Amino acid sequence: MKLIEALEILRAAPKGDTPSCNFFLASGFTPLHLASFLAAELQQRLPAQSVRMHTGPFGDLAARLEALETGGLAGVAVAMEWPDLDPRFGARRLGGRSGDPVELLESSQASLARLEKRLAGIAEALPVAISLPSLPLLPLSTVPGWQASTLELGLHSLLAAFAERVAQAGARVVSAERLAQLSPSTQRADLQSELLAAFPYTRPHASRLASLLAQNLVPPAPLKGLITDLDGALWSGLLGEDGVAGVAWDLDHHAQRHGLYQQLLRSLADSGVLIAAATKNEAGLVAEALGRGDLLLPADRLYPVQAHWGPKSASVTRILAAWNVGSDSVAFVDDSAMERAEVAAAHPGLLCLGFPERDDASLLAFLDRLRDLFGKPRVLEEDRLRRESLRSARVVREAAADSPAAPDLFLEQAEAHLELSFASDPGDARALELVNKTNQFNLNGQRVSESAWRAALARPGAFLLRASYQDKYGPLGRIAVLAGCRDEAGVQVEAFVLSCRAFSRRIEHRCLERLFAHFDVPEIAFDFAPTPRNGPLRDFLAELLGRAPESPTRLRREDFAARCPPLYQSVRET
Amino acid sequence: MDQTRARLLRCFAAVFPGLSETALVSASLGQVEGWDSVATITLLSLVEEEFGVEFQPEDLERQTSFARILDHLATRGHA
Numbered sequence: 191m192k193l194i195e196a197l198e199i200l201r202a203a204p205k206g207d208t209p210s211c212n213f214f215l216a217s218g219f220t221p222l223h224l225a226s227f228l229a230a231e232l233q234q235r236l237p238a239q240s241v242r243m244h245t246g247p248f249g250d251l252a253a254r255l256e257a258l259e260t261g262g263l264a265g266v267a268v269a270m271e272w273p274d275l276d277p278r279f280g281a282r283r284l285g286g287r288s289g290d291p292v293e294l295l296e297s298s299q300a301s302l303a304r305l306e307k308r309l310a311g312i313a314e315a316l317p318v319a320i321s322l323p324s325l326p327l328l329p330l331s332t333v334p335g336w337q338a339s340t341l342e343l344g345l346h347s348l349l350a351a352f353a354e355r356v357a358q359a360g361a362r363v364v365s366a367e368r369l370a371q372l373s374p375s376t377q378r379a380d381l382q383s384e385l386l387a388a389f390p391y392t393r394p395h396a397s398r399l400a401s402l403l404a405q406n407l408v409p410p411a412p413l414k415g416l417i418t419d420l421d422g423a424l425w426s427g428l429l430g431e432d433g434v435a436g437v438a439w440d441l442d443h444h445a446q447r448h449g450l451y452q453q454l455l456r457s458l459a460d461s462g463v464l465i466a467a468a469t470k471n472e473a474g475l476v477a478e479a480l481g482r483g484d485l486l487l488p489a490d491r492l493y494p495v496q497a498h499w500g501p502k503s504a505s506v507t508r509i510l511a512a513w514n515v516g517s518d519s520v521a522f523v524d525d526s527a528m529e530r531a532e533v534a535a536a537h538p539g540l541l542c543l544g545f546p547e548r549d550d551a552s553l554l555a556f557l558d559r560l561r562d563l564f565g566k567p568r569v570l571e572e573d574r575l576r577r578e579s580l581r582s583a584r585v586v587r588e589a590a591a592d593s594p595a596a597p598d599l600f601l602e603q604a605e606a607h608l609e610l611s612f613a614s615d616p617g618d619a620r621a622l623e624l625v626n627k628t629n630q631f632n633l634n635g636q637r638v639s640e641s642a643w644r645a646a647l648a649r650p651g652a653f654l655l656r657a658s659y660q661d662k663y664g665p666l667g668r669i670a671v672l673a674g675c676r677d678e679a680g681v682q683v684e685a686f687v688l689s690c691r692a693f694s695r696r697i698e699h700r701c702l703e704r705l706f707a708h709f710d711v712p713e714i715a716f717d718f719a720p721t722p723r724n725g726p727l728r729d730f731l732a733e734l735l736g737r738a739p740e741s742p743t744r745l746r747r748e749d750f751a752a753r754c755p756p757l758y759q760s761v762r763e764t
Numbered sequence: 765m766d767q768t769r770a771r772l773l774r775c776f777a778a779v780f781p782g783l784s785e786t787a788l789v790s791a792s793l794g795q796v797e798g799w800d801s802v803a804t805i806t807l808l809s810l811v812e813e814e815f816g817v818e819f820q821p822e823d824l825e826r827q828t829s830f831a832r833i834l835d836h837l838a839t840r841g842h843a
Contacts, residue, residue, distance in 0.1 A: 197806075222802065226806070386824070
């Protein structure tokens with residue numbers, strides 16, 4: 191991004207009554223263009239809000255952070271440089287340097303300990319993104335430049351340990367590797383600017399660093415599922431021609447790139463990403479191949495597998511139905527451009543990616559891209575349950591469909607158990623994740639930032655109801671969240687979401703039943719707003735109201751009691 | 765010259781978004797509210813980026829108006 195583009199993005203940002211979103215950029219140097227670039231990057235990610243970037247007096251970074259009031263902030267970015275460890279590392283300070291690396295390392299260690307303590311505290315309440323020193327160290331050592339000095343090595347060791355600890359405390363550390371890919375180290379420092387204006391970065395480096403800080407503060411929503419081709423993607427060779435033993439993914443067969451792809455898919459699957467296969471092959475042969483013990487992506491990580499000779503777009507349709515997710519949350523990988531075109535025509539929202547079969551250099555970029563598309567800052571217990579619970583959801587749907595005359599009998603025999611909690615826990619990442627990724631059973635589709643979520647739950651009268659579910663088909667984990675506020679006007683539900691994996695179990699009914707009981711009110715108001723995709727929530731409210739819901743809408747307890755179907759789950763309230 | 769003037773106007777408008785075109789053309793340090801040292805650095809950075817020129821530290825004190833910067837650009841081949 192050019193500086194003028196950044197300023198023009200900020201100039202075009204919504205003003206007036208638009209809610210503002212406040213961020214703080216902390217640095218030991220004058221933030222200057224870094225602040226403009228960062229504000230513009232965040233503004234692009236938050237188009238419905240007006241981003242405001244606050245900065246403080248430059249100088250002592252630790253002191254600035256210690257004095258920082260975090261109330262009202264949506265996030266904090268910290269751009270560290272070497273002088274933040276010890277001012278003697280800066281080009282703007284003269285006065286002689288100690289040649290004693292031990293003393294410099296001790297001083298740096300003390301500075302990092304101070305920063306760590308404060309950053310860990312802030313990260314408990316807010317998203318924090320940190321970039322470690324990205325400029326070259328001034329030549330301080332007496333050893334030649336091609337040899338790493340003990341001071342350099344010691345500083346990097348201290349920084350690595352510091353970064354690991356603040357990351358464990360919840361802060362997000364900018365990847366030095368990614369920064370190196372985007373911003374070559376020789377093009378980062380601007381000594382003239384540093385001496386003149388105390389701003390040490392070239393504009394391109396400031397722009398790239400700002401982009402990475404913004405990605406850490408406001409990461410894009412990860413995709414939910416990946417549908418992969420088999421021949422030419424998951425393995426090398428054509429199953430129908432080469433046979434089960436003839437397909438390969440190892441060095442011996444010059445097919446290692448497919449093994450690397452399998453490894454990444456396994457990691458993604460284990461972090462909760464849904465992985466399915468769509469292949470034009472004979473189903474029996476595919477089952478046999480997926481049974482090979484040396485597959486790096488075990489067959490049980492693939493769900494579902496669509497193997498037939500029909501169009502792949504039909505396979506994708508069935509997979510999306512089995513997952514119950516929209517095509518815009520999914521990527522499709524195939525080595526054939528023709529297959530990708532056929533699928534893209536039928537599913538315009540789907541991201542279609544070509545598997546780079548013959549180009550090893552492109553493979554690394556491809557794997558990096560998958561990591562970016564599906565990666566998430568942390569993996570939750572629910573992520574691990576997702577695949578199995580989808581399988582059980584299918585069993586539930588099919589069983590209910592098989593006995594349409596007696597869905598109650600099926601639910602009664604499901605041995606369902608709900609854990610409900612009214613304990614407010616603003617730091618529960620799963621609750622916020624559900625609010626921000628659920629589309630179908632979602633009261634109004636509103637996405638909420640971490641800071642806004644915490645602020646909403648900190649209001650007097652605010653409540654949060656979270657539900658975890660399991661039945662004889664297996665656990666689903668935390669699958670429902672209901673949040674709102676009780677004041678003199680009554681009970682107002684502002685967010686109500688239910689994972690699509692948990693449909694058809696009447697969990698939503700039970701949540702409302704407990705909400706009425708908990709507050710003992712004759713009526714509950716809902717901030718309902720129709721969205722293109724929240725039909726299931728709309729139908730649920732319509733069923734209870736006996737009419738289409740208004741926006742917003744109110745539900746009387748007597749109407750709920752009259753129209754609520756029988757509920758069979760056992761309930762434990764914590 | 766008209767094209768150079770238009771490109772320079774875009775730079776000034778990015779730094780002083782509240783000013784009309786007439787005000788931007790006659791803008792100078794001390795006369796425009798908000799034109800401080802940070803605005804000078806930002807402005808000269810934008811001009812560097814837009815025209816591919818480089819300013820020296822002493823230019824911070826010399827390039828103090830729209831007209832002066834336009835003249836400076838003319839001496840650098842942006843007539």
